[in-house]
Every structure is written in C-alpha cells, then in structure tokens.
Amino acid sequence: MILPTAEIVCLGNELLIGVTVNTNGTFMGEKLTQLGYEVRRITCIRDDLELASAFFKEAFLRKPDVIVVSGGLGPTYDDIQMEVLGAALAVPLIENNQALQQLETYYERRNLGLTKERRKMALFPEGATILSNSVGGAPGCHIEHEGMDIFSVPGVPPEMKDILLNHIIPILRAKVDNNLYELKFQLLNCIESELAPHIQTVKTYYPDLYIKSHPANKAKGGIVIHISGYGETAEKSVSKARKELQVLFKKEKPSIEIKEIKE
Amino acid sequence: MILPTAEIVCLGNELLIGVTVNTNGTFMGEKLTQLGYEVRRITCIRDDLELASAFFKEAFLRKPDVIVVSGGLGPTYDDIQMEVLGAALAVPLIENNQALQQLETYYERRNLGLTKERRKMALFPEGATILSNSVGGAPGCHIEHEGMDIFSVPGVPPEMKDILLNHIIPILRAKVDNNLYELKFQLLNCIESELAPHIQTVKTYYPDLYIKSHPANKAKGGIVIHISGYGETAEKSVSKARKELQVLFKKEKPSIEIKEIKE
Numbered sequence: 001m002i003l004p005t006a007e008i009v010c011l012g013n014e015l016l017i018g019v020t021v022n023t024n025g026t027f028m029g030e031k032l033t034q035l036g037y038e039v040r041r042i043t044c045i046r047d048d049l050e051l052a053s054a055f056f057k058e059a060f061l062r063k064p065d066v067i068v069v070s071g072g073l074g075p076t077y078d079d080i081q082m083e084v085l086g087a088a089l090a091v092p093l094i095e096n097n098q099a100l101q102q103l104e105t106y107y108e109r110r111n112l113g114l115t116k117e118r119r120k121m122a123l124f125p126e127g128a129t130i131l132s133n134s135v136g137g138a139p140g141c142h143i144e145h146e147g148m149d150i151f152s153v154p155g156v157p158p159e160m161k162d163i164l165l166n167h168i169i170p171i172l173r174a175k176v177d178n179n180l181y182e183l184k185f186q187l188l189n190c191i192e193s194e195l196a197p198h199i200q201t202v203k204t205y206y207p208d209l210y211i212k213s214h215p216a217n218k219a220k221g222g223i224v225i226h227i228s229g230y231g232e233t234a235e236k237s238v239s240k241a242r243k244e245l246q247v248l249f250k251k252e253k254p255s256i257e258i259k260e261i262k263e
Numbered sequence: 264m265i266l267p268t269a270e271i272v273c274l275g276n277e278l279l280i281g282v283t284v285n286t287n288g289t290f291m292g293e294k295l296t297q298l299g300y301e302v303r304r305i306t307c308i309r310d311d312l313e314l315a316s317a318f319f320k321e322a323f324l325r326k327p328d329v330i331v332v333s334g335g336l337g338p339t340y341d342d343i344q345m346e347v348l349g350a351a352l353a354v355p356l357i358e359n360n361q362a363l364q365q366l367e368t369y370y371e372r373r374n375l376g377l378t379k380e381r382r383k384m385a386l387f388p389e390g391a392t393i394l395s396n397s398v399g400g401a402p403g404c405h406i407e408h409e410g411m412d413i414f415s416v417p418g419v420p421p422e423m424k425d426i427l428l429n430h431i432i433p434i435l436r437a438k439v440d441n442n443l444y445e446l447k448f449q450l451l452n453c454i455e456s457e458l459a460p461h462i463q464t465v466k467t468y469y470p471d472l473y474i475k476s477h478p479a480n481k482a483k484g485g486i487v488i489h490i491s492g493y494g495e496t497a498e499k500s501v502s503k504a505r506k507e508l509q510v511l512f513k514k515e516k517p518s519i520e521i522k523e524i525k526e
Binding site for chain 2: 017021027030038058074077078110116193195199200203
C-alpha cells in the first residue's frame with residue numbers, strides 16, 4: 001500500500017539547544033500515522049528567517065502531501081513562522097480580518113487592547129485560510145500550495161493539539177483514512193539480537209506490515225515488539241504475524257516470556 | 264560571534280510514528296550548544312535506505328562542521344545507519360577488526376557467539392574510526408569527510424550518552440570551547456505579549472545574546488526568560504541584560520513577580 005506522505009516541522013531555538021523536548025513532533029507524528037500518512041521527516045529548525053525559509057524551499061521540492069509546521073506564531077520578535085512561510089512561498093503577508101477579530105475578542109476578554117505585538121498574530125500569507133485557536137491567542141492556518149496542504153499551528157502544546165485535532169485532522173480525514181491497526185507486546189528474558197533473524201523472516205512473509213523490535217526502557221526491561229498495518233485486512237495479518245513470531249521466538253529460546261502491554 | 268555549526272540526525276521509524284519521543288535529539292542539542300556549536304537542525308528520518316541516504320547527501324552539501332547521527336546501529340534488519348552513510352558517502356562498508364573484537368568480547372561475556380546479525384555491527388564505512396561503547400554492544404564511529412566531522416552513536420539513550428560524553432565531546436572540545444553562560448528566571452502574573460516589546464528592546468542592546476521568553480508549563484505557570492551568551496564577557500552581559508529586562512518589566516506592570524528557577 002502506497003501511503004500519502006507528510007513532513008512535520010518544528011520551529012524554535014529552544015528545541016535545538018536542549019531547553020525543550022520535541023513532544024509536539026511525536027504527537028503530530030502519531031496522529032498523522034494513525035490517519036494513514038507516512039511521516040517522512042520531523043525537522044526542528046531555528047528561528048532564523050534565512051535558514052528556515054531555505055529549509056521550506058527544499059521541503060516544497062520534495063512535494064510531501066502534507067506539511068504541518070508548529071511554533072513561531074506568538075507575539076515575540078522571534079516568532080517568525082509567517083514571515084518564513086511568506087518568504088518561502090514568495091507570497092506577501094496580509095492582515096487577515098477573521099484572525100484580527102479572533103485576537104480582538106481574545107484580548108478584550110482579558111481587558112487588554114491590540115498592541116503591535118498582538119496584532120502581528122493576524123498576519124498570514126495571502127490566500128491562507130484561518131484555523132481558529134480555542135485555547136490561546138494565535139490562530140493557525142491552512143495553505144494550499146502546488147498540491148500540498150500546509151498547516152500552521154502554535155508551538156504551545158495545548159494550542160497545537162487544539163488546532164490539530166479540531167481542524168487539521170478532520171480536513172485530512174476527508175482525504176485519507178487508511179485505518180491503522182497496531183499491537184505491541186513485550187518479551188522478557190531475551191536480547192534483541194536473538195530475535196533479529198526471526199523478525200526478518202516474518203517480515204518477508206508480510207512485507208506490507210511494520211514489524212519492529214525496541215529495547216524497552218530500563219525500568220520495564222526486555223524487548224517490545226510493535227506490529228502495525230493499514231487497511232481492512234490489517235487486523236487479521238497483524239495477529240497472524242504476531243502468532244508466527246511467537247512460535248519462532250519460543251523455538252529459539254523456550255525461556256522467553258511473553259507479556260501483554262497495558263496502555 | 265560566529266559559531267561553528269552542527270546538525271543532529273536521529274534515525275528510526277519509531278521517532279516518526281509517535282512511539283518514541285526524541286529525547287536523544289534534545290540531549291545532544293544541549294551538549295553541542297554548551298560546547299559552542301550552533302545546532303541548526305535536528306532531523307528525524309525513517310529507516311529507509313533511499314530516503315535516508317538522500318537526506319545525508321543534502322546535509323553534506325550544507326557543510327555543517329559537525330553531524331551527529333543516532334540510531335540504526337543495532338542487530339536488526341532495519342538497523343541501517345552504516346548502509347545509509349556508506350551510500351551517502353559513496354564508500355564501501357568494511358568489517359572493522361577493532362569493532363569485531365569489541366563485539367566478540369561483549370557477547371562472550373554473555374556466553375553468546377557472533378551470529379550474522381551481531382557481526383553486522385562491525386561493518387563501518389571505509390576510513391571510519393571506531394568509538395567504543397562501554398554500555399552496550401554496537402560501537403559508534405567518527406568519519407572525517409570534506410572538512411566535516413560525522414559521528415555515529417546508537418539510538419539506545421544510555422549508549423548514545425556513553426559515546427557522546429566519553430568520546431565525541433572530548434574530540435570536539437579540543438576544537439571548540441566557547442564557554443556558554445546562561446541563566447533563566449521566571450515571571451508570574453504576566454503574559455508573553457506584555458513582555459515582547461521589552462525583550463525586543465533589550466535584544467537590540469545585546470545583539471550577541473540569546474534572549475527568549477517561553478510560556479512555562481501549566482503546572483509551573485508564568486513565563487520563563489532564558490538568556491545566554493558565549494565567551495569571556497558573557498557572564499557580565501547576561502547579568503546586565505537580565506537587570507535591564509527586570510526594570511522594563513516592572514515599569515510595564517508593577518505587579519509582575521520575579522522568581523528564581525532552581526534546577
């Protein structure tokens with residue numbers, strides 16, 4: 001099954017200097033994967049107009065079906081996502097009336113006026129559609145460009161989640177809904193290199209499935225096996241692959257212990 | 264001050280599909296930043312020979328001084344970092360004697376022999392220098408290519424940290440040691456857009472400093488201000504910038520509360 005492709009871009013120096021762990025990228029990657037996208041890259045880039053717009057020009061040439069960009073939509077001098085996208089798309093930034101109204105309402109409720117810094121959050125590349133933010137100030141947007149869907153969300157995690165789940169996922173679900181099926185189980189009393197040849201064998205029987213072993217974290221111990229697939233037959237083939245793996249693992253090492261993972 | 268540049272690359276589908284949060288990227292970003300590198304990108308890419316080697320060919324053209332690559336050094340069929348680097352560098356993979364001995368010793372201690380899968384971890388691009396792993400099986404390596412230093416580390420966090428801290432950082436410290444000085448403090452009873460114009464003002468006085476506001480996480484509340492700089496005068500100018508910011512913030516809103524951050 002050939003999946004549509006996606007890239008995730010997270011803008012913000014804090015992601016590159018060790019201040020902030022990029023949990024946004026993981027969350028967005030999971031949601032896009034569940035929908036049926038192959039997430040090809042998650043890239044963290046700096047708040048630098050030249051470097052960041054060069055990045056996007058390259059990314060546009062790769063023509064992923066979807067690009068989701070988080071971060072850099074706020075009121076500070078280094079919140080430059082829209083400048084970056086405008087430069088990369090070669091499109092001017094325009095004050096968006098809908099965004100301006102949303103910002104006015106947002107700050108009025110807090111008894112605050114629209115300063116220059118707050119008003120900046122209403123600037124969007126010409127042609128963008130606003131995605132409203134029901135958690136914070138800065139709206140996101142949707143830009144269609146040469147067959148790609150580009151989505152902008154803030155970097156503050158609850159605001160990113162709000163716009164992703166309430167606006168972006170519904171737009172994408174109308175285009176792609178591949179029905180991911182996945183399962184994970186844990187193996188104790190073994191090491192990854194003992195399992196490796198058997199995983200490779202079963203993978204050749206099920207080339208369309210994703211089958212991967214991960215050393216579990218120290219507290220949990222052992223190895224986690226993750227199997228997933230897309231489409232109506234995925235549940236059946238994932239379960240079959242699991243059974244075949246278990247038979248081979250037990251034959252390799254009868255003392256291996258299989259444990260269910262409760263999430 | 265013009266800093267040498269670095270890129271971090273994290274290989275592994277698990278980073279793109281929502282299974283694993285990329286804490287490795289954050290850790291490596293912090294260590295390289297502290298040493299005095301400008302980390303320009305952290306990119307997560309898939310275990311796909313074609314996509315990943317295309318990524319590295321592009322990255323080599325950007326000529327960062329340093330590239331650190333984590334993940335894909337293990338024994339499983341999809342651990343392909345060396346194949347990827349070999350393809351991107353157009354250099355054959357060669358069984359490295361030093362690596363082979365380290366692997367033999369590692370598995371002998373566990374009463375295990377060198378299977379084909381374990382032996383694979385001794386294959387390195389021709390010309391690579393081995394970096395031994397004192398925590399797990401797979402050694403890392405150092406490749407010098409067209410003026411760039413390329414370092415390979417495993418994706419398992421304790422093994423990545425072992426090789427990074429014991430081998431890579433010492434190699435780089437001999438080249439670059441810019442003496443980062445940084446401080447953070449917290450502001451309560453304010454929002455980011457109230458601070459934005461004052462941060463911009465002080466930033467113009469200290470163009471070489473990094474000054475950034477971050478909304479603190481919900482449990483902590485408020486805004487965190489992060490100021491840092493490099494070189495012998497950094498401590499003095501960071502402290503002065505902090506004082507000037509505090510004066511402006513207090514003038515803007517006398518009820519702002521300043522709190523130290525204990526880490």
